[in-house]
Each structure stands twice: as structure tokens, then as C-alpha cells.
Amino acid sequence: MRRSGTGIAALLLAPSLLAEKQPLNATIRSMATVTGTELSDAWLQPTAGLVGIILADSQPLRALDLGSIEPATCFKAD
């Protein structure tokens, strides 16, 4: 797995995140029509675990006010 350090600790300690664990599995399973891929049971748990950690880590990023800042990488027409 990519990372499971502080994220996993947070996952185990935070009741709200624990409560989200099951719905995240179900959400990922239900996205098969969006992704075009049916994730097998063997891969569902680790994938959902990692996605959950990244989402938990992303809350400060989502709260960041970037105003009108544009992405760092840009399309080139030439």
C-alpha cells in the first residue's frame, strides 16, 4: 500500500472516519459504471483503505482558498 502511517492512525482513532469506512467500500463498488471496472473483493478493501486515508489527508487542501490562482501546468498550443 502507498501510505498507511499517520493516515491509518487517524483512521483508527477517529470514530467519524470509522463510520465512513463501510460507505466508502460501498461507494467504490457502486462506481463500476463510472470507472468501467468491477473491483474484486480482494482489491476493494485495500483500495478503499487508501482512498480513505488520502481523503482524510486532503481536508486542509480542500479548505485552502486559492482565489484566482491557475494550475501550475498548462496546455501548450504549439
Next chain:
Amino acid sequence: MPEALISRPIQELAPLLERKEISPLELFNEAMERIHQLQPKLNSFITITEEEGRKAATEAQDEIRRGQYRGPLHGIPISIKDLFATRGVRTTAGSKVLAHWVPDYDATAVARLRQAGMVLIGKAHMHEFAYGVTSDNPHYGPARNPWDPTRVPGGSSGGSAAAVATSQCSASLGTDTGGSIRIPSAVCGTVGLKPTYGRVSRYGAIPLAWSLDHAGPITKTVEDGAIMLAAIAGPDAKDRSASSRPIPDYRKEMQGSIRGLRLGVPRQYFFEHVDPEIQKFVDAAIRQLESMGATRVEVDIPDLENCSAMEAHITLAEATSYHEPYLKKQADDYGPGVRTNLEAGRYLLATDYVKSQRARTLLQRNFNEAFKRADVIVSPTLPALPPLVGEVWVQSEDLREHVIDAFLRFNIPYDLTGFPAISIPCGLSSTGLPIGLQIAGKAFDETTVLRVANAYEQSTASHPIRYALPS
């Protein structure tokens, strides 16, 4: 017993080769002898190109004898991370997916090294698809740290750094998306230079994340890094990210005093949760640079706490996008760690990806503010020593964290900003493991980064942590 030629840096070997006092074949034979001795212990290579290397060394020898000396890499044994396409030589990217791929073309950086006269000695071991920091590879076995083979050599360019540290080659070409040149350099005791994004073409390198991938050298000395960078830098019509900015004479311009240069020390983030022994050596290195006339300035860089999430969104989205065709056909050929990362990349939001790319602009602005007060920024390369092979937890002062979180922490800001950064050895832990000092600079100012690194290296008189082969 006299020191082996191959253990000397390129900067010393090149004049001997030019004057025909030594031959490329002598060097090649010494390097190959080490490879045969060490491969069973360290597993630094995925493919050893003995036959091709001998042919290239013979050709280089003939050319030099005829007076057609090409420059400081002519006849030098070099390894290439196994994700760079090499014409006629298997290129696996450390994967089973590409286990039998033999490209019919060279990556641009490889072509430039061939043009400079390198002797390709092998394809270096790496973490599967460069997607990790340990080089513990489920398909080709773990690469191992030469200073303690029970520990990892870092990654993803782990074989490259281990091979250079043990003189199985004189230099290696690596890539760095979240620290993959600097991390193994720090834990193997080599010099790892991640140039500015766009300084070196990535054409022909299997991507991990296009907007974060950098190619650069791993060497024994800073000057060797400058020699390698000069050979591979420059615009490339095949890579639209490759910059056409002029390339300085790094080797010449990096010489000289650092008196008056401002060393930025960011006490927040870059010095938090650091192993006390690492902290001690890095503080000593900063004091050493001050004693040589550099001025220390404290700098604050806001918003660094978002780097981990930004890196995750960008890497997962871009990597999954690249691998999607392979995932459809060969999903079972991926190792479990990389497969999980790639599967997870399907379930993150595009808005988080774009926000991460926007936050990179903010991060660049924050660093540029700091660079108004400092010429370079110094820090530890890593907060913790390398774990045992198979172990994924590391202890850095008061924090026990996953090795990926720990090893990316101080490296990823410079992949996100694209600014140049180097890791150089600054000491050995009490357990005999190398410690890295990171020096970062302004965009396209590799020269100042190299100058500070070279000044530090020179000031340590004899190389502080020269590796001795186990008997």
C-alpha cells in the same frame, strides 16, 4: 592494496583516460568484477549488459587511441535506471508488465550519454514502476543497502545509488517524482541531483506522473553530478516540457567561494520530527557552510503541510491514467502495493487533482518569496534512517510513520515546485548508515546549488563516508 581505479570519481578518471594512462576496458573490467561480486548480495541490477558494455568499452578505447576523445564521460561505466528506454536492451521498469520489452529506441538522456561516450554497464534495479521508496520489488527481489544489506537502499532509484556507492559503475541515471533520486542517494551515501523541471528531457522514460517526473544523475561527487548534468541537459523536440534555456558551464561556474551566499534554514516543516542524529549532522553541516563565509537566514515557507495530499492526488491520478491500458490487460502482473495505488487512482476527484495543481502555483510563489531572502535552502534530505527490508515503519524523533510519508516529506516540495535540489552525504550514523544534506535552489539555478554542495564536499577534505567493499 592499491585503490581500485573504478572507486575514483569521474573527475579524476577522465583526465587519465584522455591522456591514455588508463583504458576504458580496464575500468569496465573492474566494474564488471564488482558487479559479479556484489550482485548476489545487493541485487543492484535488473539486467547486466556485459557483452554490450565490453563492446562499447573497446570502441571507446579505440576512439581515444585514435585521438577522438569525446569528453569526460568517454569510456566511463554508467548504469541506467531500468525505466529509461535503451535500444536493444530489455527495459522492465522493475515490472512484470514490461518484463520482455526490448525498445528499438533510446530515451533522449540515454542517447545523450551514449553520444558523450558512456559505457552502458547495466540497467539498475528500481521500485516497480518507480512507485515507491524502498526498491523492495516483488518481481526482481529486494535491492539492498550496501552499508547494511538487511536495510533498504531507498527508492525508487535504489539500485542506481547502491551501484554508484559500491563502484559497480561510476554514475547512474535516475528519476525523481517524489524524491527518487535524492532518497536513495541519502541512504546509500551518494550525490543525487534532481535538476529543475524541464532541464532534462524525460522522453523515453516510463512515466510515473508526467507533471512531477524529473531525470537526473546519481554520482560519487558533486563535480561528477555537474559533468553528468551537462551531458543530459537541454531542449528536446520530443519532450515539450524540456526547456530551451541556455545551459551554463556547470563545472566551471560551480567552483569558487560561497562567501556571502545566503543559506535559508526553514525551521518549520523541514526540521520537524527529525531523527536527532540526522539533525545533529545537518546542523553541523550548516555550521560548516557558515564557517566558509555563507550567511544563515531563517526562512518561513507557508502551506507546506498540504504537500503530501497534493502529491497523492497528482501522482495517483497521472499514474493511473498512464497505466489504464495495462491494468485492463495485465492487472495481475502488478505487485500488490503498486496495484493498490493504481486502483485507488480511479476513485479520487478531478477537482482535488486540479486544486493540487493550483496549489503548486501557490507553493512556487511561497518558495520564491523565501528565495528573495536566501540563495539556497538547506535541510535534511530525510527525517529518518532506512528501515529493514520488508519493514514499512520508521522512527523519526517523536513520530513513528510509514516510510513513504517519512521519505517523501522533505523531498516532495521540490518536485511540486520543480526547483532544483541535491542530496549530498554529510555524515554516518552511529549504526553506520549515511545521512544526507539537501540543498535546493531557484528555478534553473542548478549552478548555485552545485556550488554550495561542492564547497561543502571540498571542505570535508577526504570524503567523509567513502564506502569500503566488504571482505
